[in-house]
Amino acid sequence: MSHAYPAPAKLNLFLHVTGRRADGYHLLQSVFRLIDRSDTVHLGLREDGRVVREGDLPGVPEEHDLTVRAARLLQAHAPEGAGVGIRLEKVLPMGGGLGGGSSDAATVLLALNRLWQVNLPREALQKLALRLGADVPVFVFGRTAFAEGVGEVLRPIDVPAAWYVVLVPPVQVPTAAIFAAPELTRNTPALKIAPFSAGMGHNDLQPVVVERYPEVARHLDWLGRFGEARMTGSGACVFAAFGTEAAARDVLQQLPATMQGFVAQGLDRHPLYDFCA
Ligand SMILES: C[C@@](CO)(OP(=O)(O)O)[C@H](O)COP(=O)(O)OP(=O)(O)OC[C@H]1O[C@@H](n2ccc(N)nc2=O)[C@H](O)[C@@H]1O
């Protein structure tokens, strides 16, 4: 018997690169907003101590799959014999800046924390999450967050209710290559945490991606006719915020046949928020 758990996407409402650590990782400031567009992670408990991926994820071998790695990390804290079969229903585009793979991994941590009765507190689970990637802790944190460090220093922040039009350009952007670009601005002055306001900040990765991926530029230009259009994370997806669902749907309806997109609502809480204390 397997159970289904949602893994929601995120948007970076802004993303500033404020510096670089000695190990090459970049220091960021960002507001992460979860949205109600999700992958689904199916988990079936096993008692033979094995973590098994069921089904294929094109381009991602089982040993690299963040969900498999997440389960194996948590196993160190689980009772003898705890195992799981993992099947993913992907909706979120890979390499889209929506954090799908990271969210899948966080969902595995949150769900197995309960199913295996590991009961780690949230902070400990966030530390494990960081070992999987800079983007994983925020999904365990589970609330709209002002992020610093490499994305792991998280504080809750209030953001007004919003509906987002998200466009999915038909390209995958490799995160590491964008951070490594010589022309990337790495010295945006650090902000003090302040009340969030619409249109606040910018995305330092955006000009680098726009220059290299004309499709991202084309999608930004189109969406920019209806609101402030911005890229999330290292792209390729772009979004704009609207005050009502009707306004967002009206824009999506006008999307040309050569583009793909969806409407999603901002979430104040991860659907599995209560899975850890
Ligand atoms: C840019 C962001 C913004 O939320 O999102 P995505 O576009 O990936 O969704 C994240 O910082 C991405 O986090 P994540 O996708 O987990 O990245 P990781 O696997 O940890 O790192 C991939 C590579 O990107 C570079 N990297 C990543 C994060 C960071 N703060 N500085 C970096 O320089 C490093 O070269 C690293 O090897």
Ligand SMILES: Nc1ncnc2c1ncn2[C@@H]1O[C@H](COP(=O)(O)OP(=O)(O)O)[C@@H](O)[C@H]1O
């Ligand atoms: N379970 C997974 N789902 C998606 N991608 C994964 C997964 N495990 C590892 N990856 C790798 O992580 C990369 C980034 O994926 P993802 O988090 O979906 O996008 P992004 O980081 O751009 O938001 C993928 O291109 C893929 O190689």
